[in-house]
Amino acid sequence: MDGVLTVAQLETEAPLVRFRGVQKSYDGRTLVVRNLDLEVRRGTFLTLLGPSGSGKTTTLMMLAGFESVTEGTIELSGRPINDLPPYKRGIGMVFQSYALFPHMTVAENVAFPLDVRHIPRAESRERVEKALATVRLEGFMDRRPTQLSGGQQQRVALARALVFEPELILLDEPLGALDRQLREQMQYELKQLHDRLDVTMIYVTHDQQEALTMSDEVAVFSDGVMQQVASPGEIYERPRNLFVAQFVGENNQLAGRVIGRDDRQARIRLESGDEVSALAVDDLREGDEARLAIRPERILIGQDAEACDNRFSATLSDVIFLGDQLRGHLAAFGSQELIFKQPNSENRPDFRPGQEAVFGWGWQNCRAFRAGP
Amino acid sequence: MERADRRRELVGWLLVAPSLLFMAFFFAVPIGAFLLRSVDNTDLVGAMPRTMAEIGGWNGQDLPDESLFMALGEDFTALPDITAAASLGRRLNHNLTGYRSLVMRTFTGLRRHEGPLGREALIAIDKRWSDPAHWRVIQQERSWLTPLYLLASLDLERGPEGIRTIPPERRLFVDLLVRTAWISIAVTLLCLVLGFPLAYVMASSGPRLSSWMLVLVLLPFWTSLLVRTTAWIVLLQRNGLVNQVLERLGLIDAPLTLIYNRLGVYIAMTHVLLPFLVLPLYSVMKGVGGDLTRAAAGLGAPPSTVFRRVYLPQVMPGIIAGCSLVFVLALGYYITPALVGGPRDQMIAHFIAYFTSTSVNWGMAASLAGILLLMVVVLYAALARLVGLDRLKAR
Numbered sequence: 001m002d003g004v005l006t007v008a009q010l011e012t013e014a015p016l017v018r019f020r021g022v023q024k025s026y027d028g029r030t031l032v033v034r035n036l037d038l039e040v041r042r043g044t045f046l047t048l049l050g051p052s053g054s055g056k057t058t059t060l061m062m063l064a065g066f067e068s069v070t071e072g073t074i075e076l077s078g079r080p081i082n083d084l085p086p087y088k089r090g091i092g093m094v095f096q097s098y099a100l101f102p103h104m105t106v107a108e109n110v111a112f113p114l115d116v117r118h119i120p121r122a123e124s125r126e127r128v129e130k131a132l133a134t135v136r137l138e139g140f141m142d143r144r145p146t147q148l149s150g151g152q153q154q155r156v157a158l159a160r161a162l163v164f165e166p167e168l169i170l171l172d173e174p175l176g177a178l179d180r181q182l183r184e185q186m187q188y189e190l191k192q193l194h195d196r197l198d199v200t201m202i203y204v205t206h207d208q209q210e211a212l213t214m215s216d217e218v219a220v221f222s223d224g225v226m227q228q229v230a231s232p233g234e235i236y237e238r239p240r241n242l243f244v245a246q247f248v249g250e251n252n253q254l255a256g257r258v259i260g261r262d263d264r265q266a267r268i269r270l271e272s273g274d275e276v277s278a279l280a281v282d283d284l285r286e287g288d289e290a291r292l293a294i295r296p297e298r299i300l301i302g303q304d305a306e307a308c309d310n311r312f313s314a315t316l317s318d319v320i321f322l323g324d325q326l327r328g329h330l331a332a333f334g335s336q337e338l339i340f341k342q343p344n345s346e347n348r349p350d351f352r353p354g355q356e357a358v359f360g361w362g363w364q365n366c367r368a369f370r371a372g373p
Numbered sequence: 374m375e376r377a378d379r380r381r382e383l384v385g386w387l388l389v390a391p392s393l394l395f396m397a398f399f400f401a402v403p404i405g406a407f408l409l410r411s412v413d414n415t416d417l418v419g420a421m422p423r424t425m426a427e428i429g430g431w432n433g434q435d436l437p438d439e440s441l442f443m444a445l446g447e448d449f450t451a452l453p454d455i456t457a458a459a460s461l462g463r464r465l466n467h468n469l470t471g472y473r474s475l476v477m478r479t480f481t482g483l484r485r486h487e488g489p490l491g492r493e494a495l496i497a498i499d500k501r502w503s504d505p506a507h508w509r510v511i512q513q514e515r516s517w518l519t520p521l522y523l524l525a526s527l528d529l530e531r532g533p534e535g536i537r538t539i540p541p542e543r544r545l546f547v548d549l550l551v552r553t554a555w556i557s558i559a560v561t562l563l564c565l566v567l568g569f570p571l572a573y574v575m576a577s578s579g580p581r582l583s584s585w586m587l588v589l590v591l592l593p594f595w596t597s598l599l600v601r602t603t604a605w606i607v608l609l610q611r612n613g614l615v616n617q618v619l620e621r622l623g624l625i626d627a628p629l630t631l632i633y634n635r636l637g638v639y640i641a642m643t644h645v646l647l648p649f650l651v652l653p654l655y656s657v658m659k660g661v662g663g664d665l666t667r668a669a670a671g672l673g674a675p676p677s678t679v680f681r682r683v684y685l686p687q688v689m690p691g692i693i694a695g696c697s698l699v700f701v702l703a704l705g706y707y708i709t710p711a712l713v714g715g716p717r718d719q720m721i722a723h724f725i726a727y728f729t730s731t732s733v734n735w736g737m738a739a740s741l742a743g744i745l746l747l748m749v750v751v752l753y754a755a756l757a758r759l760v761g762l763d764r765l766k767a768r
Binding site: 064065066085086087088089090091092093095097099101102103112113116117157160161164 | 668
């Protein structure tokens with residue numbers, strides 16, 4: 001295999017979707033999406049994650065063909081599709097509003113993509129039945145969309161996007177309108193469906209928990225810029241910048257100045273005068289302003305902290321018992337409040353508010369970024 | 374439980390009772406009373422009680438016998454004054470032209486007449502009493518209800534052998550009804566053709582532009598109908614703006630006749646009624662989310678299919694609401710065709726106005742109005758049948 005790629009491999013390795021230097025501007029001045037370079041491999045479940053206005057939905061709409069591309073190219077299976085109208089792209093799409101046709105029955109809705117492709121009636125019927133079975137809505141053929149619950153409507157929308165067997169399915173916050181329990185169930189079902197059908201899905205959400213649970217890959221957006229694209233674990237454990245660190249999961253943030261640098265390790269003096277060591281993610285030099293991010297579950301307390309190279313004392317301000325874990329705040333470094341999480345283990349220390357405690361962290365678990373833009 | 378339901382129902386009825394009563398007294402009763410006039414014959418029957426009682430026995434062929442002449446004479450002498458005679462004459466004149474002068478002559482003749490009433494006396498006053506045709510009119514109209522006006526509104530009359538069409542040279546109303554319906558249909562279609570794209574652009578453009586367009590659409594509403602119509606006269610007349618521009622541009626050699634004909638009626642009515650189509654259509658179009666058409670396109674439907682299978686069904690309630698509004702309003706149009714139309718372009722409302730105010734023939738006015746109402750009801754029933762009433766009400 002070394003160095004030699006077979007044709008088959010080339011085909012499977014070639015990305016299904018490729019954004020090259022894509023920019024989007026509505027008014028010709030402000031960019032909604034900036035310089036986007038992104039490749040999506042076949043079979044991937046990719047999530048575009050970001051707060052509203054970050055450009056994730058615009059990116060999806062450009063791929064679907066509902067928004068024009070201001071600059072750059074989008075390729076689908078190696079073919080540029082900038083000028084291809086949406087109906088020729090063959091991409092399945094599920095909207096947050098479901099976008100079911102209210103004047104058609106469930107079966108007519110699902111048959112719509114087959115009708116416009118002039119699939120014979122018998123085959124169409126068979127495929128509609130199969131698609132509805134896939135989303136577990138067999139008995140609902142003759143209902144109107146308005147007679148269905150939100151979750152059922154979303155399933156119909158999904159069946160309609162699946163029925164013409166597109167290679168790529170785009171989902172624009174499809175679970176946004178559902179309640180929590182139903183959303184979790186649908187997340188699971190969607191993921192199952194993705195694994196079973198072997199399609200490529202691109203999913204837009206602002207819910208980081210959803211992104212982490214479902215995706216093979218997560219692309220984090222902010223201010224029109226894709227901040228990082230990586231696996232959920234990578235995104236969580238090794239955020240590439242402060243935004244990703246803040247947006248995905250919880251992080252304690254500390255500010256300070258770099259006073260020393262040794263390979264990947266940086267020494268940073270906090271505003272309180274305490275000195276800590278951290279993993280330098282950006283190219284930090286002595287004298288640079290730095291921001292530190294540390295996960296609450298990476299803060300160790302009491303005996304656990306003894307082996308840490310960063311060790312400080314603090315006052316426990318409060319502790320909340322959450323069943324499987326404990327969560328609390330530490331007052332340290334002067335006026336700073338740090339959140340910590342501890343698994344509820346058998347030999348956990350007895351935390352009491354007001355108690356003095358020693359805490360610390362391994363330097364690799366604290367990530368140091370350059371402050372400011 | 375059942376009692377609570379009944380109570381709630383009762384409270385509901387009580388709450389709507391004032392508006393129901395208002396509707397009944399100020400809407401249903403006057404219209405009903407007016408429409409009854411299209412078949413009402415009490416004035417005639419009341420004015421000639423003896424004749425009406427007697428004439429049932431006449432065979433309708435020969436000259437009536439002495440007693441009938443006597444009854445007629447007594448009825449005429451019993452008329453209180455010349456005004457009553459005039460109105461009786463006008464009424465009978467609706468059936469047979471010339472009856473008015475016959476009644477007036479008989480009335481004044483009988484005033485001067487001395488001696489016994491009867492066949493000889495009446496025929497002496499006016500020879501026409503020897504013609505059975507004049508008696509047949511009275512015989513026909515001896516009932517409290519008369520189909521005269523309704524038949525006349527359809528260019529029909531009662532002959533000796535039942536209902537027949539009137540001679541071609543007197544026909545008017547069928548043509549008028551067809552013309553009214555046709556002008557209304559044409560104006561509705563013109564409004565749809567012009568209004569649909571306008572409403573679409575309004576619904577799909579940004580909030581700033583669409584609110585400006587809405588103001589422009591509503592602007593005509595704030596000026597009087599008369600002003601708008603006369604504005605068209607200024608624009609369309611022989612040396613009006615439109616003709617001048619066309620001549621300047623060298624597109625025409627002689628001024629076109631754009632007004633005082635059917636074209637003028639179409640132009641002015643379409644302009645006046647356009648907002649009534651645009652507004653309901655716009656509000657429905659506004660409610661159709663872009664997601665539906667996008668979803669259809671994303672699922673592989675080319676634009677024409679998206680329009681036909683997804684967009685059009687969504688906005689159909691708006692089209693139907695707008696079109697039926699324009700059509701119903703157009704059916705009753707009066708001022709605009711009167712001002713910009715020619716004599717052959719007048720619509721049914723013009724004749725209703727003529728019969729109520731000029732010729733004071735309330736029976737004809739009422740039956741034309743009744744037919745107009747019937748046209749609207751038929752249209753509504755057809756629409757309800759076609760698309761379902763609930764869809765008309767939807768949104």
